[in-house]
Amino acid sequence: MTVESEYSPDADRIMAVSLGPQHPGAGHFRIRLWLDGDYVVKALPDAGYVHRGEEKMAEYRNYTQNVPHLERPVILDSSNILFAYSMAVDELMNSKVPPRAQYLRVIMSEINRIISHMYFIAIQGLFLGHTTMITWCMGDRDFWIDLGERIAGARVTFAYIIPGGVRNDIPGFAVEKGLNTCDWFEKRMDEYEKIFFDNPMVHQRSDRVGVLSKEDAIAFGATGTVARASGLALDVRKDEPYSSYSDFEFKTPVLTQGDSWARAYVALLDMRESVKIIRQALKTLPQGPVRLKLGPQPRVPAGEVYSRTEAARGEMSYYIVSDGSPRPYRLKIGVPSGKNLKALPHLLKGVHVADIPVIYWSLNYWPVEADR
Amino acid sequence: MVVAQQQKTGTFQVLVGKIDDVLQYAIGDPLRYLANWGRLYSLWPVHLETACCSVEVGAAAGSRFDIERFGTLEAFGSLRACDLIIVMGTVTRKLAPRLKLIYDQMAEPKWVIAMGACSITGGLYFDSYNVLRGIDDIIPVDVYVPGCPPRAEALIQGIVLLQEKIRRMPTLSGR
Numbered sequence: 421m422t423v424e425s426e427y428s429p430d431a432d433r434i435m436a437v438s439l440g441p442q443h444p445g446a447g448h449f450r451i452r453l454w455l456d457g458d459y460v461v462k463a464l465p466d467a468g469y470v471h472r473g474e475e476k477m478a479e480y481r482n483y484t485q486n487v488p489h490l491e492r493p494v495i496l497d498s499s500n501i502l503f504a505y506s507m508a509v510d511e512l513m514n515s516k517v518p519p520r521a522q523y524l525r526v527i528m529s530e531i532n533r534i535i536s537h538m539y540f541i542a543i544q545g546l547f548l549g550h551t552t553m554i555t556w557c558m559g560d561r562d563f564w565i566d567l568g569e570r571i572a573g574a575r576v577t578f579a580y581i582i583p584g585g586v587r588n589d590i591p592g593f594a595v596e597k598g599l600n601t602c603d604w605f606e607k608r609m610d611e612y613e614k615i616f617f618d619n620p621m622v623h624q625r626s627d628r629v630g631v632l633s634k635e636d637a638i639a640f641g642a643t644g645t646v647a648r649a650s651g652l653a654l655d656v657r658k659d660e661p662y663s664s665y666s667d668f669e670f671k672t673p674v675l676t677q678g679d680s681w682a683r684a685y686v687a688l689l690d691m692r693e694s695v696k697i698i699r700q701a702l703k704t705l706p707q708g709p710v711r712l713k714l715g716p717q718p719r720v721p722a723g724e725v726y727s728r729t730e731a732a733r734g735e736m737s738y739y740i741v742s743d744g745s746p747r748p749y750r751l752k753i754g755v756p757s758g759k760n761l762k763a764l765p766h767l768l769k770g771v772h773v774a775d776i777p778v779i780y781w782s783l784n785y786w787p788v789e790a791d792r
Numbered sequence: 793m794v795v796a797q798q799q800k801t802g803t804f805q806v807l808v809g810k811i812d813d814v815l816q817y818a819i820g821d822p823l824r825y826l827a828n829w830g831r832l833y834s835l836w837p838v839h840l841e842t843a844c845c846s847v848e849v850g851a852a853a854g855s856r857f858d859i860e861r862f863g864t865l866e867a868f869g870s871l872r873a874c875d876l877i878i879v880m881g882t883v884t885r886k887l888a889p890r891l892k893l894i895y896d897q898m899a900e901p902k903w904v905i906a907m908g909a910c911s912i913t914g915g916l917y918f919d920s921y922n923v924l925r926g927i928d929d930i931i932p933v934d935v936y937v938p939g940c941p942p943r944a945e946a947l948i949q950g951i952v953l954l955q956e957k958i959r960r961m962p963t964l965s966g967r
Contacts, residue, residue, distance in 0.1 A: 441887065442871070442894050447841030448887075469887045470843050473920040480919065489916045495844040495941065539847065542854070558854025565851075575943055576847060788844050 434461055439776065441469050449787040451764075451780070455773065463768035463776075465761055471791040478751040482717050483509050486748070487582050493755070494789045495576055496539050499525075499532040500731035501753075501789075502581040507662060508727040508738040509583035512720045520708045521585035522664040527598070527701045528571065528580045529729070530694040534605075535564050535576075536732035537687040540645075540784055544684045545616070547777040548625050553616050560608060567601050570594045584712035595702050602699045609692060617685050626680035630767040630779035633678055640763040643756045644734020645784050649686045650678035656730040668700045680782035687784075690732075717746045733757055733784045757790035824961075831901070832955050833863030835876045840894060843881030845908040845941045852944035859944075864951055871897045876954075877931075881941070882910035882917055883924045895931045903958070905950055906933045909940040916940065 433456060440450040450466040474493060478486050490505055491498035503525060510517055517525075538561035545553020565575060571594050572578035572587065580587050616622060632642065637650035647654045655672040657665045673689030675682040722744040728737035734756030741750040760783045767779050841849075852859045853866070860866070864876070871894060883891055895902070906927055909915030914925035927933060934957060937950035 441890055442838060442840045447839070447846060448843065469884060469890075470882065471884055471886070471922050472843075472882055472917050473922050477917070477920055492844055492916060495847050539850065542850070555855040558851060559856050562851065562854070562856045576941060 433457075440466075447787070449785075451768070451776070453768075453773075453776075458772050458774075460768050460771050460773065460776070463765050465764050467761065467787060468791055470788045474792045475751055475753060478748055480747065482746040483583055483720060483748070484714070484716065484718065486751075487579055488577070490753075491577055491579055492788075493753070493792055494536075494731065494733075494786065496786070497532050497536040497732045497789075498576065498578050499528040499581050500536075500729055501736055502579070503529050503663075504727050504729040504731075504736045504738045506581050506583045507729065508725045508740045509720065511725045511727060512723055512740065512742055513583070513718065514721070515584055515712050515714075517585050517712065518709045519664065519706045520589075521710045523701050523705050524571075524586045524590055524710060525581050526664055526668070527590070527698055528568065528578065528586070530698045530701075531564055531568050531571075532578070533694045533732040534691050535561055535568070537691050538564065540687055540732075540781075541612075541616070541684060544680075544778070544781055547781050548622055550616065550619070550622060553622075556612070556615075560605070563601055563605075567594065567598055570597060582711075583718070584714045585710050587711070589710045590705075595705070598698060598702050602695045602702075606692070606695055609688060609695075612688060617681070617688065623681065626684065626778055626782070627677075629680045629775050630771065630782060631677070631679045632763055632767060634676075636763065636766065637678070640766065641759050642734075642763055643759050644731070645683055645686050645690065646760045646763065647734070648673060648690075649675050649682035651676040654735070656728055656735055660728070662727075662729060664701075665697075667704075668697045670696050680778050683782040683784070719746055720744070720748075728754075731756055733786065733789070734759060753792055755789045755792065757784070757786045761785055761790055828958055828961050831875065832958050835864045835903075835951070835954075836874045837864060837876045837878050838871060838874045838894060838898070840877060840891070841880050842883050842887055842891070843908075843910060845881035845910075848941045848944055848947065849878060849880055849907070852947050857944040857948065859948055859951060862948060862951055863955065872899055874898055875902050876905065877902070878905045878907050878947075879911045879927050879933075881908045882915070883927050883930075884922050885924065886922075888924055888930055891927065892930050901961070903934045903954055904931055905935045905937060905947075905954060907937045907942055907947060907950070909938060912936050912938060 435455045437453045437455055438450060439453055441448055448469045452464045452466055453460055454462040491502050494501045538557045542554045542557035568578055569575055571590050572580040632650045634651045637647050637652055643654060653672050653674045658672050670693040673686055675686050720742045722742055724741045726739045728735055737754035739752040740748050743749040906912050910917055911927045914923055917923040918925060935950045935954045937946055939946050
């Protein structure tokens, strides 16, 4: 598109429009747009509507009290954000997490990955105008939420992975239910592939829309589904196996198209791998304790630590500095949404206005997570 | 002469008042009931996601819970046509002026549901530097739905409570 080279944003025919924060195409987030007719000349994201000061709040609370509010930024993906936090605190305290707890952490984080991807595909269907996609995905997502509820006891905010292990052991019936859910969901995903991703309407609306090339993905620092859809095989679970991920067999799905369709489809391929991991982990669950004994106010030796995990949206990282007191001296969360947002102004340049919601949501951007 | 005239208008006004009362009883009440009954089952919510409770609103709108059964429609459309704001969670200092602006743009009658602990008291973020401690400082709230986040069933109960409130609304124009 050569729109920008012909017209400058200051010219009379350019119209400045604000999309959001109250708009069906952009929730808790604003995009400032400069439009030339139906084409976007320039787009500037305006984040920060949900900035709640998580990092500052973490400095007032001790390491156990930090668990509930640190999972709120990614309520869809609550186990993965706590996984990175728990790993960082475990490393600071030099505690060795028992193997059963490691497996349960993996199971819960993969369940959360499916929950998050189902929401992502559902809202992608909403923005594409595909009603079946939202009703099916939202309905089927609840089976996985039910499974998580049976394991952890809460509906979406599981708070299951905590420093020193997991909060409670998995009940016996949940193992059986988990295996049944895996079997049912694999068949269900075949239907998804036929109905959503082989659909001519979905292809027409999202093929070659918002193409992010491999070079651009590297330049913008994309992670997770966005990077994998552009041909970059980035997966922390493979590159730097943490917890017990080296025990399981799974692949890293990579697509090369880099368009909105590929970014949605790579989420489905991700879920197939997650189901495989959950099944393997449930079948080979080791015996033993699930939680280390920590005091109510665990003291952490002075030092600093960096840990990262593969969350549903990409690489989730924590940097914690401890000065030996029960509270962190500084806690920094590196979120995948913030990394993927940097590609948005580039992708929106020169597209039709009607394509904005599809491109915006295909980046798997969650404002609450990015603003922290 | 002047006194008599005053008495005349006085009796006329009394007569008009009587007719007004009769009409109120005969037409006003049934009309109010009909209008409120119409509003009751076609609540148009504003699409304003303020924080993470929007996930549970999404689940409630999904096929398992399906709040459309209870007469809450999909959150698509103009602000002028909307009559319900579901404040989905934390309202930050940056969002608060927008929330007030959105509320002021909506036509009467309009209702507000404060969903989640954050929009009621600040919730988990009560000591954060950027979070409002409850939205009732800026807009009037009709129904509070507690929880962090509230389950979809709790949101549905909140909507049913709001419908009960609309059914018993004493005037045609709302507040």
